[in-house]
Amino acid sequence: MEAVCEQVHGGGEEEGEEEEEGEEAMLWSFQEAVERQTQQIGASACGATAVVDVLKALGVDVAPEDADRCVQTRLRRPEAPLPDYLLSRSHAGATHAQLIRGAREASGGKVAGRFFHLHPRRRVGLVRWLARWIRKGAVPVATMNMQLAAPEGEEVPDAWHHQLVFGVAPGAVFMTNPLDVGSEEEVHQRLCSESVLLIRREDVLQRLTPDCCLSSLSDPLWKALDIEGQVRQMALEEERGPDRPKSAHVTIPAAYRSGVTLFALRESGLGRELLEAPELPLL
Known part of the structure; x- marks a missing residue:
């Protein structure tokens, strides 16, 4: 992670650097992310884990078990016959709607969320768009199909994943659970997926x-x-x-939709702006 951070922030004033400064925004520093991020709180509970960190970033402390209860994480049924097992896999974890409801309930109504679809493909520069909202104080959670853009030679991951985005820089997206950095191209590809597993x-x-x-x-x-x-x-x-x-x-249907959920305090100007913002335009 440190090596990647050095690469992203490395020296050298290149042409267009002034323009790229508009693409950098951080909710937390890297050290703060190391100290504050929540490790996965349970099986299939990446969504509830992201909600814990969303509320933390917005100044609302909630016990992980309360967040999980509010999100209503669904589990796989590994001992079930094949038809029931496949159904359980298609719903395991949580959807963006469950994250929005869970954050609202766990915060006592203080936090609102708004989901932005990125499939079908949208006319948006992902990092620049995320940076604009982060600078305003919004907290993004990416809902990604991790089975896309799998590194060559590695096994295809077994699930979708929710990750809090704690910052962006030109060409890079920084996330928690696990603490990671993805290229803008890679993250955008995973954020633009059909709902299949x-x-x-x-x-x-x-x-x-x-x-x-x-x-x-x-x-x-x-x-x-x-x-x-x-x-x-x-x-x-x-x-x-x-x-x-x-x-x-x-290949089976999945309950999830790929895209980004932005969270903010409901009664703030930003909260109202989020809830009234239009969908991103289609390509």
Whole structure:
């Protein structure tokens, strides 16, 4: 992290530096982020963890268990049969709506949130847009599909993720839980995702039994992705032997929407501005 910070703030006055100064804004310094960030408070509770830090940044102290109760984090059901397991995966954790409600309830109505969709693609410079709101005092939380922009050679992550954004600099976004920096391009890609989730092959096959019936997954979103057909294909691939190509994942609908939730004190001028702000324009 320190090396990256040095790289972002490194010396040298390049052309356009004055313009880029408008793209830097910090809620916390790096040292403050180290000291103040909340580590993941429980399974699938990245959303509730982000809410704890949002309230902290806005001067409202709330116990992590109270934030989690207000967010109503949903858990995976790993011991369930395949259809119920897939349903649990599609809702595990929290949506941006749960974060907004959780922050409002945990703060006793003092904090309001506003979600900005970034999918489909919007006409926005992500870092510059975040910097403008951070300088006004808003606290951003990014809801990202971490299965996009996975580093080459690394395993595709298993979930979406909510992270508080404690600052931005030209080309960089700084986040907590874990303390991390992402390039603007990488973060923007993860913030612009369809609402789908990849389920690992082994997680499907170990729950696939001869009497498994996926017809109960009858919601139009599930039908559109042909979950039954995907699982059937995966089972056929097993029968064809170890040397044949195999599907790595089954794609299911996800409850989440990719984008950024901005939080502020409800009764402040900023709170009113947030709630009245228009959606970001489509490309």
